[in-house]
Amino acid sequence: EVQLVESGGGLVQPGGSLRLSCAAFGFTFSDHYMDWVRQAPGKGLEWVGRIRKKSNSYTTEYAASAKGRFTIARDDSESSLHLLMNSLKTEDTAVYYCAKVNLVSGYFDLWGQGTLVTVSS
């Protein structure tokens, strides 16, 4: 079955760090750009960042809210995506989704069900 499964969410104190993972199944992971998107409680969807594929040198892009604190990485050998989050703030509390970018264009044709990150003391 084609799916994305996130893990690693939990409760962390402000200033702390957390590593989220996303396991991909049923498609050739290495062929695709992969993104992270989040949804804060009661809010809409917010793009977090992107990692391109090997032929694009695994380059990354980040939203202003994530730049300098978050790092996106991937392991094509394990079909996995990661989000390393440092210096967490209460406003980073959200459900974090990984999303597969369509091969031809920049929309998301597959999403995971999300993992909840709560930043609180």
Add this chain to the structure above:
Amino acid sequence: DIQMTQSPSTLSASVGDRVTITCRASQSISAWLAWYQHKPGKAPKLLIYKASTLESGVPSRFSGSGSGTEFTLTIGSLQPDDFATYYCQQYNSYSITFGQGTRLEIK
């Protein structure tokens, strides 16, 4: 960043109604627009891409139109499963942005 503005924020309708949601971009995005359906606790679901192309498996009562800065999502005859939140998303630039969402609720 390109700002995306959806209207209305909330829409009350009945099963069988025809509804339209509007999405406006702060600058031209050609047809680089997608629509998603999102239900609580579930993964968002792609409905429409390139402004008007229906994703495989999505019922034909969903349709999209527009180009440039103004876009619409229309649901032809609402079914019980359609009550959810809908988001537009531009992918004209690498800095992706979403509309704030339209919550479609049962009247």
